[in-house]
Amino acid sequence: MADRDAALHAWLDQVLEGAPFLLTPASADASFRRYLRVHLDDRTLIAMDAPPEHEDCGRFARLARRLRAAGLNAPGVHAAATEQGFLLLDDLGERPYLQVLDETNADRLYGEAMDALLTLQTAVATDDLPRYDAAFLGRELGLFRDWFLERHLGRAPDAATTALLDALDRVLIDSALEQPQVCVHRDYHSRNLMWLAADNPGVLDFQDAVLGPLTYDLVSLLRDAYISWPEARVEGWALDFRRHALARGVLPAASAGGRDPAQFLRWFDLMGVQRHLKVCGIFARLALRDGKRQYLDDLPRVLDALRTVAARHPELAGLARLLDGL
Numbered sequence: 544m545a546d547r548d549a550a551l552h553a554w555l556d557q558v559l560e561g562a563p564f565l566l567t568p569a570s571a572d573a574s575f576r577r578y579l580r581v582h583l584d585d586r587t588l589i590a591m592d593a594p595p596e597h598e599d600c601g602r603f604a605r606l607a608r609r610l611r612a613a614g615l616n617a618p619g620v621h622a623a624a625t626e627q628g629f630l631l632l633d634d635l636g637e638r639p640y641l642q643v644l645d646e647t648n649a650d651r652l653y654g655e656a657m658d659a660l661l662t663l664q665t666a667v668a669t670d671d672l673p674r675y676d677a678a679f680l681g682r683e684l685g686l687f688r689d690w691f692l693e694r695h696l697g698r699a700p701d702a703a704t705t706a707l708l709d710a711l712d713r714v715l716i717d718s719a720l721e722q723p724q725v726c727v728h729r730d731y732h733s734r735n736l737m738w739l740a741a742d743n744p745g746v747l748d749f750q751d752a753v754l755g756p757l758t759y760d761l762v763s764l765l766r767d768a769y770i771s772w773p774e775a776r777v778e779g780w781a782l783d784f785r786r787h788a789l790a791r792g793v794l795p796a797a798s799a800g801g802r803d804p805a806q807f808l809r810w811f812d813l814m815g816v817q818r819h820l821k822v823c824g825i826f827a828r829l830a831l832r833d834g835k836r837q838y839l840d841d842l843p844r845v846l847d848a849l850r851t852v853a854a855r856h857p858e859l860a861g862l863a864r865l866l867d868g869l
Contacts, residue, residue, distance in 0.1 A: 675755025686824025
């Protein structure tokens with residue numbers, strides 16, 4: 544770490560042309576990246592330190608430019624040294640959605656986030672994005688078995704549980720792949736959206752974008768692992784999004800979810816189950832492999848969301864029984 548600190552300081556001295564600066568921690572995330580706030584005399588910027596053996600900061604820079612060109616408020620890139628894993632970025636502030644959301648502003652803030660999401664889905668080029676295909680979705684679902692059940696809970700799936708999860712995976716993957724395929728952020732939630740007085744929201748952590756299911760980012764936003772809302776409110780927001788998606792053409796009127804609101808909500812629910820099973824595995828891995836045990840504090844919310852959805856879909860009855868036995 545000391546070597547990277549020295550290299551980052553030397554690089555910032557160069558790109559800032561000797562201007563004096565002070566570095567303070569800005570944020571950390573679930574990856575190997577770290578972010579430092581660069582205090583200058585007249586402004587602040589953000590330095591990203593992404594060790595190149597673990598992270599591709601060049602992809603972040605390319606996608607940042609693409610999102611900005613589409614009209615989204617992603618950070619501008621002031622300087623890049625991708626071979627070293629350093630970027631110098633706009634500072635989008637210190638107030639993520641998670642810190643400011645409340646009962647009085649949720650409709651407005653989620654409305655603005657869903658507007659931005661529709662821009663992401665309609666205006667961002669996807670030709671070169673990886674596909675969120677059956678293999679990709681399946682690998683993510685495997686995290687629940689490997690890291691949550693077996694390593695975190697110490698419950699290696701027996702033959703019956705393996706058969707149950709195999710059947711569940713097929714249902715979830717089929718539902719994901721029958722949806723319209725769009726640009727997917729893959730982590731569109733309250734910790735990665737920054738509240739801003741103008742051009743809200745600021746969008747962060749988009750470097751893993753793919754071409755995938757229409758409802759993935761929507762359910763990531765509305766059934767967030769870090770904050771929860773009454774189901775009736777979540778459903779209302781989801782159906783508001785559906786109406787706007789139809790109007791914008793991202794949801795074809797002839798598609799199953801375009802014809803039938805109930806089918807759209809089924810897509811939304813099952814996509815949320817896929818994401819939340821993955822999140823259970825990721826949170827367990829962060830705790831066990833990386834020592835970031837604070838993520839375990841959010842597991843009860845994720846499991847509650849899984850139980851709520853599993854209870855209302857007959858094809859998820861096996862999952863409901865499995866969760867009841869944990």
